[in-house]
Each structure stands twice: as C-alpha cells, then as structure tokens.
Amino acid sequence: MADFDWKTRFGPLLDQLAQDGLIDWAETLRQQLTRRFDDNPHGDLDRWQAALTRLPQMTDAQAHLDRSAVTLSSLHPLAPEQQEQLLQGLRGLMPWRKGPFDFFGTRIDTEWRSDWKWDRVAPHLSDLAGRRILDVGCGSGYHCWRMLGEGAGRVIGIDPGLLFLFQFLSVKDYLGDVPVDLLPVRMEDLPEGLETFDTTFSMGVLYHRRAPLDHLLELKGTLRRGGELVLETLVVEGPEGYSLMPEDRYGQMRNVWFLPTCDTLLRWLDRSGYRNARVVDVTATSTDEQRSTDWMRFNSLQDFLDPNDPSKTVEGYPGPLRATLIAEKP
Structure with a gap:
C-alpha cells in the first residue's frame, strides 16, 4: 500500500491559490500539511488509506449532486467482486456522520440527514453559480458537493478531522479534477483577513467556540x-x-x-x-x-x-x- 501522498492530493489547490494571488496562504498551508502528514501522522492514517485504496476503480463514474444523497453512478454495473471491494472500502471509513451518499447503488445512511439541513438553507441563499465558497466545519464534505451542484465556481471545505478527509476523497477520487477541496485544518489556522470568498458557511460550529464573537469576526475576515x-x-x-x-x-x-x-x-x-x-x-x-x-x-x-x-x-x-x-x- 502506498503512503498518503498529500503533495499530489493538495498540489493543484496550492498552485491555484498561488495563481489567485493567495501566495502567503498557499505557503502557510504547505507548512501545515507537512506537519500534519509528515511530522506527526495520525495513527489511523494507514488504515484509512488502505480502505480508500480498496475501492474499485471506475473510469466512467458520474456524479449527481442535486439529489438528497450525493450519488455516484456508472453506465456499467459493478461486478460482484467490485461490489464487495466497494462495501469493504466504505465500511473501513466508518463511522459516517454527514450525508447521505450513494456509491453505485450502495447507499450510506449516515447519522445525520444533512440533506434536510440543505433543503432548509438552500431557498434563502444567493445564487451560488460561479461563487468562491468556504465551508467551515464541513465534515465529510456533503454540503460542499451540494454547493458544487448549485454551480459554485470553487468550494473549499475545512475540517480538522482526518477521517472526514478520507470520506471526502472516496467521492472525489471518482470525479477527478473538480473544483472542490477539503483541507484538514481548523478555522484558526486560516490567515487573518483573507477577504477572498463570496460565501462562507459555518454550520454547527459556533456553539463549540469559547469565544463566539471572535468566530464571527474570523468568518467576516474570510x-x-x-x-x-x-x-x-x-x-x-x-x-x-x-x-x-x-x-x-x-x-x-x-x-x-x-x-x-x-x-x-x-x-x-x-x-x-x-x-x-x-x-x-x-x-x-x-x-x-x-x-x-x-x-x-x-x-x-x-x-x-x-x-x-x-x-x-x-x-x-x-x-x-x-x-x-x-x-x-x-
């Protein structure tokens, strides 16, 4: 099994941030990711990477991001051995808290019906088409995918939980170069005064903050x-x-x-x-x-x-x- 290659995973985003003039943030992120994955790797990193590697390769995967479950489908049905690989890989990334998801007919019934929250929020949003979006405390990235389904130009989710990152990658690896990324960092790891996002979401975070007004000011700075x-x-x-x-x-x-x-x-x-x-x-x-x-x-x-x-x-x-x-x- 190959080690988790964070430089390949995050390299395109770091390059894009630099191209967008966010050179300082890109360099700060590079240092943070080095510490997270090289200097002090999580004890379950190999296990989660093994689960991700177990997922069967599908060259014609398509995403349906306007449904209650973020859904992946294929023109060619999975063979029985691929279905078993898929199930074992997804089981290896339990527990699944935010969703639901559907991987080629295998539905992940997550702890939270995050689609219900999205259905409550979405009617009140500005048109997301083309917008650059930050999703703070994004979990496994369920809402990030729904934002892309609404036409967002670029979505960046942040959540320090590494299991969430691997759950997110289980979707992204089937879709290739799509403008959605999940960074395993905290809100306080972001530079002050980024002032680069058109929309910032903070859902289910404020009550976890000892200084809630500081959180509101940090969000405003993005x-x-x-x-x-x-x-x-x-x-x-x-x-x-x-x-x-x-x-x-x-x-x-x-x-x-x-x-x-x-x-x-x-x-x-x-x-x-x-x-x-x-x-x-x-x-x-x-x-x-x-x-x-x-x-x-x-x-x-x-x-x-x-x-x-x-x-x-x-x-x-x-x-x-x-x-x-x-x-x-x-």
Whole structure:
C-alpha cells in the first residue's frame, strides 16, 4: 500500500491559490500539511488509506449532486467482486456522520440527514453559480458537493478531522479534477483577513467556540466586501441578551459553550460588523434527522435526550433547536 501522498492530493489547490494571488496562504498551508502528514501522522492514517485504496476503480463514474444523497453512478454495473471491494472500502471509513451518499447503488445512511439541513438553507441563499465558497466545519464534505451542484465556481471545505478527509476523497477520487477541496485544518489556522470568498458557511460550529464573537469576526475576515455569511447554530428561546452556558455538558457534549437566543445572535452579528442579518429558519432537531444507523453505530441523539421528556437533554436543558441566519459583510 502506498503512503498518503498529500503533495499530489493538495498540489493543484496550492498552485491555484498561488495563481489567485493567495501566495502567503498557499505557503502557510504547505507548512501545515507537512506537519500534519509528515511530522506527526495520525495513527489511523494507514488504515484509512488502505480502505480508500480498496475501492474499485471506475473510469466512467458520474456524479449527481442535486439529489438528497450525493450519488455516484456508472453506465456499467459493478461486478460482484467490485461490489464487495466497494462495501469493504466504505465500511473501513466508518463511522459516517454527514450525508447521505450513494456509491453505485450502495447507499450510506449516515447519522445525520444533512440533506434536510440543505433543503432548509438552500431557498434563502444567493445564487451560488460561479461563487468562491468556504465551508467551515464541513465534515465529510456533503454540503460542499451540494454547493458544487448549485454551480459554485470553487468550494473549499475545512475540517480538522482526518477521517472526514478520507470520506471526502472516496467521492472525489471518482470525479477527478473538480473544483472542490477539503483541507484538514481548523478555522484558526486560516490567515487573518483573507477577504477572498463570496460565501462562507459555518454550520454547527459556533456553539463549540469559547469565544463566539471572535468566530464571527474570523468568518467576516474570510469574506470579500459584500460577501455572504450563512450561519447555523444551536439556539434557545428567550429574550434578547440571553444566552445559555451549560454547567458542564449539553447533550453529552463537553465542548458546547454558548447557546444564544435568535435576538441575541442578531445582536452579536450587528456588533461584529455585519449588515442585513436575518433569521431564515428555526427547526428543532429530531431523532429522525440525527440517529444511529448501520453506518454509524455509536450513540446518537436519542441517547442524549431525557427518556421521560424528549424536549429536554439528559442534563435537563432545552432540546436542540437550530437556527440559520444570513448576513452580509459591508
């Protein structure tokens, strides 16, 4: 089995960033990727690379990015041995949390029905055709593919989870040179003041940040003037100015810091220098949208809610309520 060749994987993107005048970012990324893959490689890297290598080669793969499941198809059906290779390779990349996906008839029923979130958000977006998009905390890249399906010119997702990267590559390797990339870096690894993206998504990230206003300012720094922020996060009901800070865990998660009300979040956006901020959707997360599946066999939302009152978490806090807001950078 060949080692993970990150220079070949990310080289075209690094070259493109340099051509676009983002030379400093390209060089910073090169250093970060060197540290991540050469200096301190993850212990599961070989296992994930082996799973990726196991996937059968298909020379005529086509992508369908306007469906609930990001779907790969082929004019020629897979032979039985290819179907087994495909299944074993995809199983080797478990757990699958964000999706769903369909690989040549093998459907991956992920923990999250991420298509439901996309269906809630998409009607409120500016036309994505030709836009340069950043997706912060993109997971396996499901929404990145949906953005490309809407005509985006270039999509860059960032998420530090290396398993997510290999899940993303399991799709991209079938599609070749498409303008979608996933970088295994954190938001704080991006240079300040990039000001290069037309749209920046931050979905399911803000409540994990100890300093949420700093996150809003970091996001603003990625946008060009007039660029659009799409923000989705956990909220609670209550008056302007109120924000819930859990004593310890929220829904068994330790890394949840602030759950504001929608009005408080609008104030945060205003104080952070955004304009025309508005709430476009508020939806309670259900156990139909987030649940354990055969592709994600660990505990999920039903285990994090009070069994006697599913409107509350096991800690007694209000159950997960998610709001999506859109705002512009002046």
